[in-house]
């Protein structure tokens with residue numbers, strides 16, 4: 001048996017426009033495909049993506065989770081102490097973040113996050129017509145997340161071009177990455193400065209990370225790097241997730257009806273949107289040995305691309321996968337990953353999604369798309385740049 005070849009470029013505009021036919025072809029071609037243009041292996045079926053995620057020793061993150069192999073090329077930024085590591089270093093950092101972002105810590109945010117969501121929903125209802133990407137999907141996380149971190153109110157907008165840059169940098173050096181570099185301006189220096197203990201309030205996730213560092217778990221140099229991870233991973237992702245949910249709910253009006261009738265479904269509706277659009281579309285691993293996968297063998301030292309979004313629409317796993325259905329059970333999707341690197345901020349992301357969707361569901365009878373949405377191009381993140389919406393109040 002030979003591994004099939006494909007000349008698909010999963011980092012180009014026409015793919016981003018409509019990735020589904022290409023993802024379907026990849027899943028059908030076999031459990032493992034070789035993408036000849038980039039010289040990488042790929043998995044697009046749920047079972048194989050999940051198997052890669054569960055075997056960190058064979059499919060390593062320490063050589064980078066983008067297309068670049070840190071053994072062959074120097075990474076542009078200091079590798080993340082949690083994302084771009086394997087055990088035991090990974091576990092040490094992870095335990096700090098798991099403590100800081102504990103269920104109890106997230107639960108304590110339910111009230112302020114609900115309050116902020118209700119206030120934003122009221123503002124949007126007053127305006128009636130707006131762009132749901134900047135005015136809702138970006139506005140809500142940019143209001144609540146930096147507050148939870150303990151960041152000053154100034155210049156929070158830099159978090160967006162910073163995230164855009166890092167998520168583009170997991171892909172090849174193509175025009176999308178070049179444009180993100182050009183747009184990033186002072187964002188890199190700003191994020192670095194904001195990660196220092198003295199830039200962060202006495203209370204918040206930032207201070208919590210530094211406090212744990214002071215007990216000796218992290219060094220003085222490591223603590224700001226861990227804050228940086230949270231600032232990198234925590235904003236653009238939830239922006240894409242909230243945008244995905246609003247877009248899906250606007251395109252499937254029967255699903256909005258169901259959510260409006262039962263706003264308690266907001267949390268599961270957000271999760272279904274993460275399955276359906278999968279904001280983090282792809283991540284790489286690097287093989288540490290000849291790796292058996294789906295009956296094929298991937299040679300050692302190979303980059304392997306996991307199509308998380310394709311796995312989340314694999315008909316082998318999901319009945320009627322292209323239907324957005326808030327009554328299905330989306331639990332078990334790989335939109336937050338799986339295994340030791342599964343999203344450590346998941347509860348925070350879900351709280352944001354739940355609060356903003358519930359606040360809208362209570363007040364809005366119908367979402368109307370008033371103009372053609374515009375896609376945002378990013379080598380890793382799937383989302384929109386613009387989604388013109390008119391709200392019809394209940």
Ligand code: OVM
Nearest residue numbers: 080082083228229232233
């Ligand atoms: C990090 C990091 C950066 C981007 C994404 C991410 C999805 C983590 O710096 O640790 O997780």
